[in-house]
Structure formats: C-alpha cells, structure tokens
Amino acid sequence: MNDAAVRRRLAFLLPLTLAGCAAGERVDGVTQPIAAFCSAEVIVSAEPRETVVVDVETEYLPRVVNCENGGAAFEALKAQAVSARTYLYYRLARTGDIADGTSDQVFGCDREPREEHYEAVRATQGEVLQYMEETIAGFYVAGSRQTPPECRGGTDDPTNTERFVTYNEGLSGDGVEQTTLGWVNPGNIYNRGCLSQNGSHCLAESGWGYEDILRFYYGTDIELVTAEGACVEPSEPEDAGVVADDAGPAEDAAAAGDDASVAAPDAGPSVGVRSPTGGGSLGSGCAVGVGAVGVGARSGALPWLVALAFVRLRRRRQRR
Numbered sequence: 121m122n123d124a125a126v127r128r129r130l131a132f133l134l135p136l137t138l139a140g141c142a143a144g145e146r147v148d149g150v151t152q153p154i155a156a157f158c159s160a161e162v163i164v165s166a167e168p169r170e171t172v173v174v175d176v177e178t179e180y181l182p183r184v185v186n187c188e189n190g191g192a193a194f195e196a197l198k199a200q201a202v203s204a205r206t207y208l209y210y211r212l213a214r215t216g217d218i219a220d221g222t223s224d225q226v227f228g229c230d231r232e233p234r235e236e237h238y239e240a241v242r243a244t245q246g247e248v249l250q251y252m253e254e255t256i257a258g259f260y261v262a263g264s265r266q267t268p269p270e271c272r273g274g275t276d277d278p279t280n281t282e283r284f285v286t287y288n289e290g291l292s293g294d295g296v297e298q299t300t301l302g303w304v305n306p307g308n309i310y311n312r313g314c315l316s317q318n319g320s321h322c323l324a325e326s327g328w329g330y331e332d333i334l335r336f337y338y339g340t341d342i343e344l345v346t347a348e349g350a351c352v353e354p355s356e357p358e359d360a361g362v363v364a365d366d367a368g369p370a371e372d373a374a375a376a377g378d379d380a381s382v383a384a385p386d387a388g389p390s391v392g393v394r395s396p397t398g399g400g401s402l403g404s405g406c407a408v409g410v411g412a413v414g415v416g417a418r419s420g421a422l423p424w425l426v427a428l429a430f431v432r433l434r435r436r437r438q439r440r
Contacts, residue, residue, distance in 0.1 A: 153347075154250075154346075155347065158177070158350055159173050162220055163218070171217060174227075175351070178238075185204060185240055187228070187231075188226055188260075189317040189321070190231070190233075192320065195330045196323070198240045206248045210256065246346040248345055249338060251309055251312050251339075251341065255310075256311070256312045260316070263279075268325065285314050286337055289340075292339050298311040315338070320336075
C-alpha cells in the first residue's frame with residue numbers, strides 16, 4: 121500500500137471513527153426532520169405466510185398496542201405506542217419490512233383493538249425515540265409484575281424477561297444501562313435500555329405520564345421527536361384547560377376492562393425474546409446483526425484500523 125492509498129483510507133476511516141467515538145457524548149445541534157413511515161410491509165405469522173401492506177398509524181400500531189400490552193393503563197398504552205413505533209422505524213430503515221411475532225412485534229392476535237388503543241396511537245402520532253439524532257432500537261419486554269410506588273424489584277416474572285429490563289431514571293449518556301438484548305457497548309448508541317410493559321402499567325397506575333415512563337427505562341436524555349409526513353397531522357398548541365387524556369389511572373384501567381390489572385398476558389414475551397441459537401446473543405426486535413450490533417462493532421474496530429494506518433505511513437516515511 122503506497123502513501124497515497126494510506127491517505128485515502130485514513131480519509132474514509134477517520135469520519136466513521138469520530139462518529140463512533142462521539143457516541144458517549146451529548147451533541148447539541150439542529151435536529152433534522154424525520155420522514156414518517158406511513159405504511160409498512162408486515163410478514164404475517166398466520167398460514168399461509170405472506171407479506172401485507174398496512175397503514176402504520178391507523179392499523180399497524182393500534183393492533184400492536186392491543187396485542188402487546190392491551191390491558192395496561194392509558195399512559196402505559198401511550199408509552200407502548202411510542203416504543204412500538206420507534207422499533208418499527210428502526211426496523212424499516214434497515215430491512216424494509218417487519219415480522220409479525222415476538223421476533224419483532226406482535227401484530228396479529230385473537231382480539232380486535234379497542235378505542236383506547238387507537239387513541240393511544242393518535243395521542244402520540246408520529247412520535248419516536250431518538251438519541252444523538254438517531255432513532256434507537258426501542259427494546260421492550262413484559263418484565264416482572266410490579267407494585268407501586270416503586271414499580272421495580274418484583275419477582276413475579278412468568279415470562280422470564282425481567283433480566284432484560286433497565287431502570288435508567290435520572291441517568292444519561294454513558295451512564296445509561298444498556299440491555300443485553302442488544303450489543304452492550306457505549307459506542308452502540310441504538311441500545312438505550314429496555315422498557316418493562318408490566319412496570320409501565322404500574323407507573324401509569326401510580327400517576328406517571330408516558331414521557332416520564334419512557335425516560336424511566338431509556339434515560340433522561342432520550343428525545344421524543346415527531347416524524348413528518350402525510351399520515352402525521354401537524355401538532356396544535358395544547359389547551360391548558362383540556363386534560364381528558366391525563367384524567368388519571370383509575371379511568372384508564374376501568375376503560376381497559378378486567379384484564380387491565382395484569383399486562384403480561386397481553387404482552388407475551390414481547391419484542392425480541394426468543395431462545396439463543398448457535399451460542400450467539402438473543403435475537404431481538406432491535407435486530408441483533410442488523411443495526412444495533414453492527415454499528416457498535418464498527419465503532420470499536422475503526423480506531424485500531426486508523427492507528428494501524430498511521431503506523432504504516434510513519435514507517436514508510438522513516439525508510440526514505
């Protein structure tokens with residue numbers, strides 16, 4: 121490799137390395153608009169397996185909210201809608217489609233969405249979670265059943281998924297605990313933790329709003345960003361006198377019906393919980409081997425490649 125080739129390689133590697141190294145730092149800047157995904161190709165799990173195209177805001181997300189955590193209190197339903205939309209955007213940006221089932225998100229189940237599921241999606245229309253201007257993976261699992269006011273520390277874990285849940289209240293930057301559902305490394309900016317569906321139900325019944333619930337699991341520096349597109353109506357100024365959506369957990373639980381007290385049966389194992397294969401890491405809604413892993417791996421290897429290129433260039437100059 122001649123000097124010119126080394127310089128060309130450095131010119132390519134250095135920006136990528138800097139991007140990876142900056143993952144642990146808070147970067148302030150102008151947030152670019154996110155283009156909304158208004159439709160999604162869903163690989164349905166029922167036989168015969170086929171791919172269907174569905175509207176994201178009016179069909180896909182209400183069904184996912186219903187199937188994943190349909191009996192939860194209303195603010196938890198809103199948190200579920202945001203996490204589900206976030207994972208959908210993350211997935212579509214990488215693969216162009218999404219599977220129906222616990223390998224991605226459950227879209228088809230044996231019950232139809234209720235009005236509160238549609239309303240949870242409408243109340244959060246277009247909202248996705250970002251960190252450092254990148255849409256994160258949005259992990260979530262059923263987790264243990266919890267009791268207020270702490271809504272953590274529960275041991276009733278019928279789906280054995282509490283081990284993936286992260287409690288990131290008050291944490292930010294590199295201090296955020298990452299979930300083992302994804303590649304654990306500060307350079308992996310897409311892994312910002314994992315929400316508990318049972319825990320979010322508990323928090324909602326304790327009076328928490330959905331934004332605080334999301335930060336409880338994903339960290340204080342997670343950002344709620346609204347995508348722009350034909351399927352997302354422009355937001356209007358909030359009327360301080362209208363608080364119907366935040367009326368309180370009692371009304372939400374009553375509207376959800378008898379199953380509101382337990383989120384886990386609706387949630388199932390949830391996003392990305394399946395048995396490890398081949399000794400590797402768990403498959404997940406944040407797609408092990410797609411983006412959440414690959415980017416982190418890239419940022420860890422590039423500094424060494426840059427250092428090696430510099431050493432080679434210096435040695436060549438010394439020989440002259």
